[in-house]
Amino acid sequence: MSEIILGLEGVGHSYDGVVEVVSGFSLGVGAGEIVCLLGPSGCGKSTVLRLAAGLETLQRGRIQLRGETVADGESGVSQPPERRNVGLVFQDFALFPHLTVARNVAFGLADLPEHQRGQRALEALAQVGMAGYAGSYPHALSGGQQQRVALARALAPRPSVMLLDEPFSGLDARLREQIRDDTLRVLKRSGAATLLVTHDPEEAMFMADRIYLMQAGKLIQSGPPAEVYARPNSEFAAKFFSNINELEGIVQNGWVATPLGPIPAAQWPSGSSVKVIFRPECLDCVPINGASGRAVLPATVTEVRFIGVARLIRVLATAENGAALDLQVRTSGAFAPEVGAKVGLSLDPARAFVFGPAQNAMQTPLAEPRSNA
Amino acid sequence: MADAVPSPLQVPKLRRGFARPSGWTVAAWIIAACVATPVVAVFSHVFLPKGDIWAHLYETVLGAYVTNSMLMMVLVGIGVLIVGVPAAWMVTLCVFPGRKFFEWALLLPMAMPAYVVAYTYVGLLDYAGPVQTGLRDILGMPDGLHWIPEIRNLPGAALMLVLVLYPYVYLLARAAFLEQSACVLEVSRTLGCSPTKGFFRVALPLARPALAAGAALAVMESLNDFGTVQYFGVDTMATGIYRVWRGMGDAEAASQLAALLLVFVFVVFGFERWSRGRQSFAHTSSRYRPLPRYHLRGWLKVGAIAGCALPLLLGFVAPAAVLLGWALNNPEYWWRASFLFLIRNSFIMAGLAAVLGVAVAVFLAYALRLHATPATSLAVRIAGMGYAIPGTVLAIGVLLPFAAFDHAIDRWAKATLGMSPGLILSGTLVAVTFAYLVRFLTGSLNAVEASLGKITRSMDHAARSLGRGPGSTLWNVHLPIMRGSLLTAGILVFVDVLKELPATLVLRPFNFDTLAVATYNLASDERLAEAAGPALAIVVVGVLPVIMLSRAIGRSRPGTGGAVEGAVP
Numbered sequence: 028m029s030e031i032i033l034g035l036e037g038v039g040h041s042y043d044g045v046v047e048v049v050s051g052f053s054l055g056v057g058a059g060e061i062v063c064l065l066g067p068s069g070c071g072k073s074t075v076l077r078l079a080a081g082l083e084t085l086q087r088g089r090i091q092l093r094g095e096t097v098a099d100g101e102s103g104v105s106q107p108p109e110r111r112n113v114g115l116v117f118q119d120f121a122l123f124p125h126l127t128v129a130r131n132v133a134f135g136l137a138d139l140p141e142h143q144r145g146q147r148a149l150e151a152l153a154q155v156g157m158a159g160y161a162g163s164y165p166h167a168l169s170g171g172q173q174q175r176v177a178l179a180r181a182l183a184p185r186p187s188v189m190l191l192d193e194p195f196s197g198l199d200a201r202l203r204e205q206i207r208d209d210t211l212r213v214l215k216r217s218g219a220a221t222l223l224v225t226h227d228p229e230e231a232m233f234m235a236d237r238i239y240l241m242q243a244g245k246l247i248q249s250g251p252p253a254e255v256y257a258r259p260n261s262e263f264a265a266k267f268f269s270n271i272n273e274l275e276g277i278v279q280n281g282w283v284a285t286p287l288g289p290i291p292a293a294q295w296p297s298g299s300s301v302k303v304i305f306r307p308e309c310l311d312c313v314p315i316n317g318a319s320g321r322a323v324l325p326a327t328v329t330e331v332r333f334i335g336v337a338r339l340i341r342v343l344a345t346a347e348n349g350a351a352l353d354l355q356v357r358t359s360g361a362f363a364p365e366v367g368a369k370v371g372l373s374l375d376p377a378r379a380f381v382f383g384p385a386q387n388a389m390q391t392p393l394a395e396p397r398s399n400a
Numbered sequence: 401m402a403d404a405v406p407s408p409l410q411v412p413k414l415r416r417g418f419a420r421p422s423g424w425t426v427a428a429w430i431i432a433a434c435v436a437t438p439v440v441a442v443f444s445h446v447f448l449p450k451g452d453i454w455a456h457l458y459e460t461v462l463g464a465y466v467t468n469s470m471l472m473m474v475l476v477g478i479g480v481l482i483v484g485v486p487a488a489w490m491v492t493l494c495v496f497p498g499r500k501f502f503e504w505a506l507l508l509p510m511a512m513p514a515y516v517v518a519y520t521y522v523g524l525l526d527y528a529g530p531v532q533t534g535l536r537d538i539l540g541m542p543d544g545l546h547w548i549p550e551i552r553n554l555p556g557a558a559l560m561l562v563l564v565l566y567p568y569v570y571l572l573a574r575a576a577f578l579e580q581s582a583c584v585l586e587v588s589r590t591l592g593c594s595p596t597k598g599f600f601r602v603a604l605p606l607a608r609p610a611l612a613a614g615a616a617l618a619v620m621e622s623l624n625d626f627g628t629v630q631y632f633g634v635d636t637m638a639t640g641i642y643r644v645w646r647g648m649g650d651a652e653a654a655s656q657l658a659a660l661l662l663v664f665v666f667v668v669f670g671f672e673r674w675s676r677g678r679q680s681f682a683h684t685s686s687r688y689r690p691l692p693r694y695h696l697r698g699w700l701k702v703g704a705i706a707g708c709a710l711p712l713l714l715g716f717v718a719p720a721a722v723l724l725g726w727a728l729n730n731p732e733y734w735w736r737a738s739f740l741f742l743i744r745n746s747f748i749m750a751g752l753a754a755v756l757g758v759a760v761a762v763f764l765a766y767a768l769r770l771h772a773t774p775a776t777s778l779a780v781r782i783a784g785m786g787y788a789i790p791g792t793v794l795a796i797g798v799l800l801p802f803a804a805f806d807h808a809i810d811r812w813a814k815a816t817l818g819m820s821p822g823l824i825l826s827g828t829l830v831a832v833t834f835a836y837l838v839r840f841l842t843g844s845l846n847a848v849e850a851s852l853g854k855i856t857r858s859m860d861h862a863a864r865s866l867g868r869g870p871g872s873t874l875w876n877v878h879l880p881i882m883r884g885s886l887l888t889a890g891i892l893v894f895v896d897v898l899k900e901l902p903a904t905l906v907l908r909p910f911n912f913d914t915l916a917v918a919t920y921n922l923a924s925d926e927r928l929a930e931a932a933g934p935a936l937a938i939v940v941v942g943v944l945p946v947i948m949l950s951r952a953i954g955r956s957r958p959g960t961g962g963a964v965e966g967a968v969p
Contacts, residue, residue, distance in 0.1 A: 080861070081865075082861050082864070107864070107869070108861070108864040109865070109867045109869050110867075111865070112867070115861060115862060115865035119858055121856060121858035121862040123859065123863075123877055123881070125880040125881050134863070134866050134868075134876075135866030137867060138867070177862075180862070180866070181866075184867065190865075
């Protein structure tokens with residue numbers, strides 16, 4: 028991997044001196060890499076970003092920029108934000124309302140001679156496709172345009188680190204995808220080490236080279252998006268990326284017997300009570316009388332929701348012991364059963380996760396993954 | 401804060417803001433200490449041995465001072481509620497001809513200093529005044545009318561104060577009625593309340609904290625009043641301080657009397673803060689729609705118009721007309737060079753205080769933004785309490801320490817340099833400007849804080865991350881964004897200084913007459929017509945912030961615009 032540009036080591040922070048909102052947190056972002064800090068609201072991800080920017084004074088741990096320690100909780104050293112040369116983009120964009128777009132972008136270029144300043148500002152604006160608005164005032168721009176200008180303003184001083192705090196959540200859904208796409212391209216081209224904070228797993232998976240999943244101030248799991256999605260290390264990690272189905276069972280000789288067939292659970296001793304968790308798209312839904320290689324569990328369709336790219340189907344099955352199973356299926360296949368139809372269910376055992384004893388099971392309504400919190 | 405609750409994790413001591421322990425906080429405390437100096441100076445004299453005069457005072461007039469002041473508080477408190485609340489309710493919740501006009505015009509009496517209103521009414525109702533002459537002519541009774549009430553007494557003075565102070569209640573009550581959700585009132589209607597019943601059972605109880613705060617402000621102003629009661633010959637604590645000091649030359653007794661008055665002020669001040677604190681419960685819903693208004697008909701309509709027109713007429717139109725009449729009939733009194741000197745002097749003082757007041761307010765508000773620690777917050781709150789100090793108390797509180805300082809310097813200079821520098825601070829623009837700052841910082845601070853609070857924090861963060869320090873951020877980002885509010889804040893201070901009488905009277909440099917001082921002196925000599933020129937000048941400038949205020953009011957709903965908050969401390 029490339030050289031680490033932004034490094035956090037054992038960082039801890041408390042606003043009131045009592046509750047630690049971030050504790051023992053470490054991460055590294057390389058040049059040209061985009062790392063997403065993902066987690067529910069209040070998990071401390073924004074605090075990590077504020078610490079990296081120098082907006083909060085570091086209390087514990089160490090922060091390094093370009094190999095130089097800029098903040099140290101031990102010695103109390105903390106460089107103020109104006110000396111760290113990091114680019115910052117906010118959820119509300121924070122454009123200066125009294126300055127034109129060009130002067131907003133030139134704001135961070137005070138060290139350059141006058142004539143270069145305007146030149147560089149225009150270049151930065153051109154990068155985000157906003158050169159035509161140089162003379163406009165922020166209030167005349169749409170949300171998406173403001174976001175682009177904010178990005179250009181942060182990039183203009185050519186920072187080696189970019190920090191983005193929920194940069195897309197102020198935009199409406201359709202626009203968001205477009206802007207996300209453009210931003211990704213611009214960030215990649217700038218070569219800056221980027222740390223992006225978001226609560227939206229879809230956004231994190233789209234943007235990130237690596238995801239750091241946080242909960243209650245602590246790191247839960249980190250890795251490339253595909254890996255974190257396909258191999259969650261905990262029930263929380265599994266549940267954060269999509270709705271899930273869960274079954275309970277007892278391990279016997281490295282297997283858990285479920286109504287959907289046996290699931291491998293080699294790392295659990297026999298007799299442990301475990302949870303089997305799998306995503307709705309891992310459950311196959313087929314016509315009951317159709318020929319299928321695998322054993323199918325008969326079920327009745329209770330609800331069908333069409334969301335464009337896929338169908339969300341809710342089914343009710345009965346286990347051998349008579350217990351009712353309420354399961355969700357996500358399918359993009361041609362098979363489209365109606366409510367009341369009898370179907371057969373089958374699960375690919377390799378795509379099911381087995382976790383320790385049940386804590387509080389979360390209610391999972393039949394809907395697409397979480398909207399904005 | 402950090403040692404509040406022992407944590408099992410032993411979290412390190414809390415540090416906030418941007419690294420360095422802050423010079424901003426230290427400077428904020430220095431300013432707070434300056435503002436507190438007059439109060440401390442006054443109270444420090446309480447424990448000094450009491451002179452004969454105090455004993456004499458105690459036996460003779462002290463009881464009358466206290467009784468009169470308390471009567472004044474009660475009468476003004478009740479009066480402003482009676483005038484202000486119905487007017488506020490009618491213009492916000494009813495429909496009748498002229499409602500829009502009254503909505504802002506009801507603020508106009510704020511432009512009138514109480515003492516100026518007092519002069520005009522004396523002139524108006526005197527034996528030789530237009531009312532009596534007119535009635536005599538009409539009725540053909542040359543001997544005079546004995547049923548014209550005498551107003552140069554305590555109830556008369558209270559009435560004068562009510563006429564110019566009711567806008568405090570009107571403003572806060574109006575804002576409170578506006579903030580009440582339409583839904584709450586509509587629910588009360590569906591539950592069977594008539595409009596009147598709805599007013600008494602829902603709207604009024606919800607607005608109670610705001611009404612109490614408004615009345616408390618007016619009462620505090622009535623304790624502050626010097627010009628009216630002095631002119632009417634009513635002995636209150638404020639005039640007593642002045643008389644004991646100027647007449648009997650006893651600074652000790654005067655400051656002890658001042659301390660007593662401050663105790664009264666603190667009680668009202670505490671009540672006002674407490675009322676404001678309770679205002680939060682009034683926000684029962686966060687949804688606002690245009691308020692449903694009651695269409696008034698018949699006698700109700702006439703009553704509403706009269707209820708709004710009378711305060712406006714008595715508090716502004718009549719006094720202004722009298723002043724205008726005097727000024728136009730006697731141009732020789734003011735159409736001359738000395739009038740220009742008065743204006744120049746007033747504008748120098750008011751301009752100086754306005755610029756400094758806004759600068760200090762910006763400094764304090766920004767210090768609090770950078771370092772939101774309890775220490776900074778307390779310093780800023782103390783610095784913002786000066787408006788509670790009555791002018792006469794302030795005059796003594798400034799003069800005593802400044803004189804002590806001057807004498808100390810003088811002694812030192814005589815001893816070491818063998819020469820006397822004379823008075824350095826007392827009787828200079830420094831002393832009087834300092835007094836203005838102490839008293840009027842509150843208004844500018846409220847306006848600046850409200851305006852600064854509207855700028856999102858990410859503005860600061862964006863500027864800082866783009867390489868600008870706190871000072872550069874303030875200069876390049878906050879100040880340009882706030883410039884409109886800064887102007888408002890400056891005008892508020894400017895006008896307050898222009899109207900201020902007692903502190904100016906005592907602290908101004910020798911022979912440095914201002915519009916207010918000239919008005920007072922001429923009126924005291926019963927040269928009312930001559931006082932009209934300077935008085936009118938004060939009123940004309942005073943109308944300026946009222947216009948700004950009413951425009952801000954028109955825009956804001958629910959109504960807590962910066963200017964509105966700034967005007968009512």
